[in-house]
Amino acid sequence: MNVVQRNDAARSPAQADVGRASHTLTFSCRNRPGIVAAIAQALFELGANITEAQQFDDTESERFFMRVVFNQVSGKEPAGLDATLEALAGRFGMTWSLRDNQRRTRVLLLVSRFDHCLVDLLYRWRVGELEIDPVGIVSNHPVDAHAGIDFGDIPFHYLPVTKNGKEESEARLLRIVDETKADLVVLARYMQILSNETALKLSGRCINIHHSFLPGFKGARPYHQAFARGVKLIGATAHFVTSDLDEGPIIEQDVERISHSDTPEDLIRKGRDIERQVLARAVRCFVEQRVIINERKTVVFVS
Structure with a gap:
């Protein structure tokens, strides 16, 4: 291939x-x-x-x-x-x-309510830090939910996801991927689980950012769960999306030590900082072709 x-x-x-x-x-x-x-x-x-x-x-x-x-x-x-x-x-x-190397990577950005990772990627693009061409933004929330962001000329696609309309929503998402000729799809805190079929179609060109803890806290309010368990490290993991939820080949990770004096709000704030940095590094690795999938792992040639 x-x-x-x-x-x-x-x-x-x-x-x-x-x-x-x-x-x-x-x-x-x-x-x-x-x-x-x-x-x-x-x-x-x-x-x-x-x-x-x-x-x-x-x-x-x-x-x-x-x-x-x-x-x-x-x-x-x-x-x-x-x-x-x-x-x-x-x-x-x-x-x-x-x-x-003169061709810029066409990136489709997916986001839900929390848009800190999206804002960070757009900033890095605008100042020339990331050699990408954002070809669209997809959200399951209307544009008013992201009123503080200047999207400029980047097309915004409101794609609501309902319990009985998930299949139709994903079909529309894949059409947007095809129409924009996106090389990479980034789940910038897009809080919707992609189906196995969609994950397979986007294999090797879809990156997700995920909070990573020991132990791993799934479901709602993960930072509050971490606080309740008294964790000593919080972190984030950027990985390729596969049909196995949050278990795709890992591209980048980072952690930060916390203490008993940190509140759940402190964990959220620090966690967002780590998520932004880890996702940006993962996108850069992809854009510069520094990452190669090796079965369930990756080989990442650092700069």
């Missing part, structure tokens, strides 16, 4: 044009000698210059993972690049993805 991103991209207000063709290649395959040498030789013969390379050999699964950033010395895209990578994929049994 391969994914090739070629479309033209919108620019954020803070982004300048890039004058040199640049790509990021990620791939995984069964480990064997000669993989790195073959990739390097092929790119050299295409006239490409490798500017960054990271690799990982998973001895447990015997799979090899690599991320390579390269550009063309002449400033033009290497001729025959796709054909060369297809040949290498056939030779080594690779699953690979190629990203044009």
Whole structure:
């Protein structure tokens, strides 16, 4: 399987044009000698210059993972690049993805009542911190519930979810994903459980942010549950969405120590800060192609 991103991209207000063709290649395959040498030789013969390379050999699964950033010395895209990578994929049994680094990742943002993660992502986009192109915002609450947010020209979709209308709502959601040509769907505190069918259709391109505690508190008012149990750490986990609720491959996590003097309101405040940071780091990893799914886990090449 391969994914090739070629479309033209919108620019954020803070982004300048890039004058040199640049790509990021990620791939995984069964480990064997000669993989790195073959990739390097092929790119050299295409006239490409490798500017960054990271690799990982998973001895447990015997799979090899690599991320390579390269550009063309002449400033033009290497001729025959796709054909060369297809040949290498056939030779080594690779699953690979190629990203044009001048193309911005199209992101659809889903939110419910609490919109702190949404606001944070939009801010990071507007100041040029995240190389994304928000193509829409979907909420199961009307736009008045987010009156304090300036969405600018980003389309807002009110998608109410009812007990008997969940299937129809998800069908509409998938139509929006297709119509906006979204590369990534972010559940920025979207408090609705996606069906197995929808999770499968969005596999590998849907990220959720979840409060993570020890023990794990599910259901309503998780921070109040944590307070009642006297937890000493609160945290958040960003993960890919799968049919197993909140058990998808983990991309990023963080925690903060708390004490007996913290109130439930303190936990909520600190928890929101962690959620914002963890989700932003996970989105950045996806956008920069630093994360590769490895069965139930991920390989994350940190910058």
